[in-house]
Amino acid sequence: MxxxxxxxxxxxxxxxxxxxxxxxxxxxxxxxxxxxxxxxxxxxxxxxxxxxxxxxxxxxxxxxxxxxxxxxxxxxxxxxxxxxxxxxxxxxxxxxxxxxxxxxTWTSNGRATRKKADETGAAASTSTESVPTTDRSGEQWDMRMIDAAQAHQITEGDPRVVVGVLDSGIDPRHPDLKPALDPQLSVGCLSGKPDPSVAAWAPTTSPHGTHVAGIIAAADDGKGVTGVAPGVRIASVKVVDDDGYIYPEYAVCGFMWAATHGFTVTNNSYYVDPWEYTCANQPGQRVVTEAMKRAVDYATAQGVLTVAAVTNSAADLTQPGTDTHSPDNAPNRTVRSVGSDCSVLPAQEHNVVAVSSVGARQVKASYSSYGLGAVDVTAPGGDSRQQPSNGDNACVLSTVPGGYGTFCGASMAAPHVTGVAALLASTHPGDTPAQLTKLLNQQAKPVQCPSDYDLNDTGVQDAYCSGYASYNGFYGHGMVNALAAVASGTAPQTPVADAPVSNGSTPTDSGSSATTSSRTKPQPVGPEQLAAGQ
Incomplete structure (x- = not known):
């Protein structure tokens, strides 16, 4: 992603x-x-x-x-x-x-020193013309976790609600996405200036945006997979280039397009380059901080709710740390606490709903960043250390160009929240972003901090969860729930304890699909550089 x-x-x-x-x-x-x-x-x-x-x-x-x-x-x-x-x-x-x-990212020899990698997973290798028609909704443990099917008995969303997918592009030919995708509202932003041509917003090297789009709005047609809000419209806003970068001018362009074209929600499964943490006290980077703030604030003022994923760095965003993603092998920098000089953009912007990720056992995913005050809500993103009890893939199944594939990552968690927000906007037309955010927090199902977060059974805690049952650093206000979102007047549910974590060896964070071999690599933040079929 x-x-x-x-x-x-x-x-x-x-x-x-x-x-x-x-x-x-x-x-x-x-x-x-x-x-x-x-x-x-x-x-x-x-x-x-x-x-x-x-x-x-x-x-x-x-x-x-x-x-x-x-x-x-x-x-x-x-x-x-x-x-x-x-x-x-x-x-x-x-x-x-x-x-x-x-x-x-430009060096004296004229080459980039690095590329972003995406959430781990596998993409289908079938052609668009031969997308399988088998119903695979039974494999969507993530949708069961948030009661999406029950919510669809009440509403699947209003087509007047437009969700912008700021990502690597959406496959316009995928049969599960055609009903929802609005080409007239789609745009490419890879020069910083909007380009509405199909070539500018369609995916090229990455299946990430198509996967995210399917989680939000894949059709409920008895074929393939079903999204959280299949009745809403989605727009492809391409902000990820072929090298996997999301430069700040791409994101600014995306936010401004959403603000000026009547979008209701945007999904942002990325952080802006070239730093994972942008520091307002650093020369140049304060320009990025200011421009992003202005763009997000303007979009909010125009009625756009912004949802963003926290990183896959397993970092406590409220504590000092080290930026290991500095370009050109620059010296590591100290990362200050949330609300100070350094932050992950856009997730730590004001007016943004920040999303952490859990695995199939409803425990914070091993890769997901966290922090009290840095996370608003949580959602399923998958984790190879937490295998579903029924044997389903531990990652999230969704659409990819040419078929279906599985990925794990906070990139997958965010669109679940975006889908729920779209359902809320459908049942609460006219609500402001602030009102929708309040509803998102209220409908979330509180998840308690785990009593033991030792993923490798080494006797050492892999992360520390601070806070209390109804609001903590791992899960924020809790797990989003589509049914609670569309059931008017539903109160927050009683906090639930975490299911036990599956201990095991170092994870491979791999996904699989029926049509391609699984891939194994570390889990970073950026679009997958794997084209469908490779």
Whole structure:
């Protein structure tokens, strides 16, 4: 997925960044264009923050004066995306106003030093034309955990509710997604500027977005799988490039598209690059922090509820830690507590519903990050250490291009919450994001902290859960429940104790499907770089 990663990062090898993004050298390193603009290349993309109220002509003029070219200007939040081959662009326009996340991943030999990997799992290898029609809903232990089928007896969602899937693209031909997918509201954001062409928002290298979309809204047609809210509409908002990166300008574009096109909810199963933790006290990164805050706040003001997954780093987001995902092998940085200078974006933004992940035994997934005050609710994301009692796959089954596949990750947990939020929006039309968030918290089924969280039976706790039964660092307000969400007036249920955790050896975090071999690799945060059929 575009989202979540767990240390250690898989060694995926170097990969060229797409030429369309980086461009080619324009002139020799010592050559200057008129006005003193140096143009040695490569052409990098920048996020630029202006004073609120700055007009588009003024913003364009300032960018041009600093040797750049404006790609798009979001006047509502005074944030622009610009490109420049001049390495001094950031200094010229102001280091506290411009930042190139893309530049953090660019080295002297012209190659990216890393790529994101996705949640572990396996994708189907069948072609789109031959998607199996077998009913596989019986394998969806995750939907049983949140009482989705019972909720569907009341409502499957209102088609006036639009859910934006900010991810790697949604397969427009998949029969389980065709009824819900709205091509007119879909868009690609890989330049930072909206591109509504199908080629811009359809998936290319990653099945992640299609998998997430199926969890939210796969059709209830007796074939394949069924989503949490099959009656709502979904839109593909592509914010993950072919190298697996989610640069902040992609996300800003996605939020602004959702805000200006009447979306109700967005699902965000990712964190923005190039750092897992973006620090507002670091040069440049404060630009990302400010731009993301403005974009999320604007979307919220326009009636869009934002749901995001916490990372797959198994980190306590309220405690000091180490950022192990720094680009270019940069020195590790201390990660401060929630609400201070460093945070995971967008999950730790204000006005965002942050989601942790549990396995089939309703215990925090081994990879899921956590923290009291950092998690709002929890949902099933799968975990190979927690095998379902009936023998089903421990990961989450959903749609992938050409068929069906299983993945484990917080990326899978978030769309369950997004689906429940869509059902709430269907039964509470006109509610604001704040009101929907309150309802999400109220309908959640509290889950107590486990008395023993020793996953490997070593006598050492793998993580510490703080808080109390109705609100704690592992599960927030508790497990979302689709039936409680659509049953008007349903009160929070009595807290339940955790089921025992299956102890075992170091996990493989692998998934499987009937049509492809399982894959094994560490669980990080980012889109799967496995195309269906590989």
């Amino acid at each position: 575009p989202l979540l990663r767990r240390a250690p990062l898989a060694a995926l090898g170097a990969a060229l960044l797409v030429a369309a993004c980086l461009g080619a050298p324009v002139a020799g390193a010592d050559e200057q264009a008129p006005g003193g603009c140096v143009q040695p290349g490569p052409t990098l993309r920048y996020l630029v923050v202006f004073d609120k109220g700055t007009t588009e002509p003024d913003a364009d003029a300032q960018i041009a004066a600093a040797c750049g070219t404006a790609t798009v200007y979001y006047a509502q939040i005074a944030v622009a995306v610009a490109t420049s081959p001049d390495p001094g662009f950031g200094d010229k326009i102001g280091p506290d106003r411009a930042y190139s996340a893309q530049g953090e």
